[in-house]
Amino acid sequence: MSASPSSSAQGAREALAVRLQHLRKDAGLTGRELSARCGWHPAKTTRIQKGEAPPSDADIRIWCAACDAGDQAEDLIATARAVDSMYVEWRRLHRHGMRKVQEDFYALHERTRICRVYVSNVPPGFFQTPAFATALMNQITAFQGTPDDVCEAVAARLARSRFLYEGDHRFVVLMEESVLRFRTADPDAMKGQLLHLLAVMPLASVSLGLIPFTAQRVVWPLEAFYLFDDVQVLVETLTAEINVTQPRELADYAKAFDSMAEVAVYGDEARTLIRAAIDALG
Incomplete structure (x- = not known):
């Protein structure tokens, strides 16, 4: 790596x-x-x-x-x-609010056939519910001190979910089990988000794998990254969006993704982890 x-x-x-x-x-x-x-x-x-x-x-x-x-x-x-x-700092990208960035992501997903995603913190935007996305974007806006256009940004983010149902798009997602457990939103919003994951799992366009806490690591937990076809990787750090296009690094991210996919669980095993997280909310 x-x-x-x-x-x-x-x-x-x-x-x-x-x-x-x-x-x-x-x-x-x-x-x-x-x-x-x-x-x-x-x-x-x-x-x-x-x-x-x-x-x-x-x-x-x-x-x-x-x-x-x-x-x-x-x-x-x-x-x-x-x-x-x-390498673009989030504060620069969000200097007028978050809506424009979400619209740019929409265009990127629109032209991507296979999107491979690894997340260790929150579900990817195209899986998020309105309540969860609102809670998360409120946190980001407060932390960055950027203009508050959360309502518009949430609408733009949720628009991406249409590609789960329309067109020839494929979403291959790997989540650390921690994503299910972090209290990023209030309990009701978290429960709604977890139930939504269960709802999208059967979609033909979706492959969702969960990496359990107990999995024997072959690749250590990483920052969230999105691999768009085989031409671009977008890495999300605390302070910046990093766009990777160098073939050698693209190959490294694809290798890491494939390695983590081998230790992930799918289907009923993944549903069991999600339901356990729901039960833990009380």
């Missing part, structure tokens, strides 16, 4: 920095000469070349012009923007 889920973003930043460094060298310029042409301090050039400071669109255009490579500017700008989208 990769040491950090942000390694794709850091690797991409470094690759962009190397491309800019090569442009400078191909132009026969030293760092100081490039800095003089760009009209900024040499320390800025050093930070950009080390991948420590992300260049702005204007920085890239100036850099390319200084290297007589203006024709490469737009391609490098597009690359830089893609790198910027790999």
Whole structure:
């Protein structure tokens, strides 16, 4: 497994920095000469070349012009923007509220045929009930201190559940047993959420596996991740959304998912765990 889920973003930043460094060298310029042409301090050039400071669109255009490579500017700008989208803080994504992000997830699910999901904290959004989603999003809004559009965001999140019933979509979900037990919402909302899991399990589009507390681990518990077909993994950390597209890392996430699927329980065994969690609510 990769040491950090942000390694794709850091690797991409470094690759962009190397491309800019090569442009400078191909132009026969030293760092100081490039800095003089760009009209900024040499320390800025050093930070950009080390991948420590992300260049702005204007920085890239100036850099390319200084290297007589203006024709490469737009391609490098597009690359830089893609790198910027790999690791995005939730506070930035939620700066106007959560509704827009939920709508973006809807579009992502709409174009995905097979969505493999691993969660260790809460059920995935497309499985959530209105009461549970409201409780969770209220917590997130309070924690992040971002604008409160919970009602609109919940509606946008719940809209994803239509893909459980419509179109050629497949949802293969692995949950740690802890997801059933964490009191993320009040007892009534938790009970409703657990009953809803029982209701969606028979759907043809759904495969739900639970990893029991007692399972012999082959892969340690991880942060939640969504594998969209075989082209993108979205990892959810406390502070950021991380988008992984590097083939080697995609393969690592798929390997981890397959390994955890082997120790999960399904069908009646999974239902027994869910009913036990319901009974524990009293």
